[in-house]
Amino acid sequence: MTTTVDPTNFLESYEPEVNEVTRRAQETTTLSPRFYTTDVDKMMSLGIDGIREEWDVLMAEYEDDRNRYHFQRDEEFDADAMAPALKEEVIDFMTSSLTSEFSGCVLYAELNKKGNNPDLCKLFKYMARDEARHAGFINKCLDDFDVKVDMGFLKREKDYTFFKPKFILYATYLSEKIGYARYITIFRHLERNPQNRFHPIFNKFEEWCNDEFRHGESLALMLRANPELLKGFNRFWIRFFQVAVFSTMFVRDHMRPEFYKALGYDPEDYGMEVFRITRDISRQCFPVLVDVDNPLFLQRVRRMRDLAQEIAGLEQKGWLGKLRAVPKKIQVGMTFLRLLAMKTKENPLPADMRVAPTW
Numbered sequence: 001m002t003t004t005v006d007p008t009n010f011l012e013s014y015e016p017e018v019n020e021v022t023r024r025a026q027e028t029t030t031l032s033p034r035f036y037t038t039d040v041d042k043m044m045s046l047g048i049d050g051i052r053e054e055w056d057v058l059m060a061e062y063e064d065d066r067n068r069y070h071f072q073r074d075e076e077f078d079a080d081a082m083a084p085a086l087k088e089e090v091i092d093f094m095t096s097s098l099t100s101e102f103s104g105c106v107l108y109a110e111l112n113k114k115g116n117n118p119d120l121c122k123l124f125k126y127m128a129r130d131e132a133r134h135a136g137f138i139n140k141c142l143d144d145f146d147v148k149v150d151m152g153f154l155k156r157e158k159d160y161t162f163f164k165p166k167f168i169l170y171a172t173y174l175s176e177k178i179g180y181a182r183y184i185t186i187f188r189h190l191e192r193n194p195q196n197r198f199h200p201i202f203n204k205f206e207e208w209c210n211d212e213f214r215h216g217e218s219l220a221l222m223l224r225a226n227p228e229l230l231k232g233f234n235r236f237w238i239r240f241f242q243v244a245v246f247s248t249m250f251v252r253d254h255m256r257p258e259f260y261k262a263l264g265y266d267p268e269d270y271g272m273e274v275f276r277i278t279r280d281i282s283r284q285c286f287p288v289l290v291d292v293d294n295p296l297f298l299q300r301v302r303r304m305r306d307l308a309q310e311i312a313g314l315e316q317k318g319w320l321g322k323l324r325a326v327p328k329k330i331q332v333g334m335t336f337l338r339l340l341a342m343k344t345k346e347n348p349l350p351a352d353m354r355v356a357p358t359w
Helices: 020-026 040-044 052-064 084-114 118-145 151-157 165-192 200-225 234-253 257-263 267-282 295-341
Strands: 035-037 160-162
Touching: 020 084, 020 151, 035 084, 040 084, 040 118, 040 165, 052 118, 052 200, 084 118, 084 151, 084 165, 084 257, 118 200, 165 200, 165 234, 165 257, 165 267, 234 267, 234 295, 257 267, 267 295
Parallel strands: 035 160
Antiparallel strands: none
């Protein structure tokens, strides 16, 4: 038996009771995926002059919609056979992934609905379609564990963070490209180690990640079409978002030890591979790149991971533990600043703005 996700009506159809995983998805913390809103009019003022040829090719790829029938869930997996600790981390992984995908859906849908630039509205409509499909598929997979995220509740009740349009572009570009890198790295690892493929969702990652890659290509074209976003003090913000996205992912992934143990993949090795792929892809549009091969980079994200684990332990010990965690949080901030202060790599932008997903 297979179930096809209809991406057009999931908000209306998914209305389970508010449960633990929905509450978890609703939380807004330093490490959790956020929901964003922006200045729609200012976003719509961005042009695509000079990239029309590349833009039209990309729009044709969206129209083709090769993944229309890809996201189908079968019933081969028995969640009851999974060890409790692993099961909890798989649910956490899926919930975080769903929240991230749905965050993109909500943002892109808002831009399409409220915007007045036909080119950009068309793009954001396609991107919202894809993210809706991804989020709905993950929610169906959570059925294996007899849980679901109430996405209607999430859309209404989760806190929204306002970002200027340029920050949306930097952050979502990185989110889409690092999403590709994460999915393809796991998929290639499991091609080499099929005995570690403990859930059928991983079989979907190769085609799935191509959606993420295409979204990133769209945002890269927007950045290249508006070169003022890549100059002056904006170079600092590009550095900032790379450091923020990379360090957050590194810390969060180390909070799922059973998940990565089951995959047979050390989370540190996984993280560094993902960072290198993301860095290499980002050469298409970022004039400065974080030097992830600098030994200080790994040393400092390790420090942030260790501090985050200490903070998590302290905060489970009541108000006194939370008080003792405050100096640790200050140390996290200082370590982040040291990462931000590291020398970056200059990157002359290539003439060819598109990158092929060949990893």
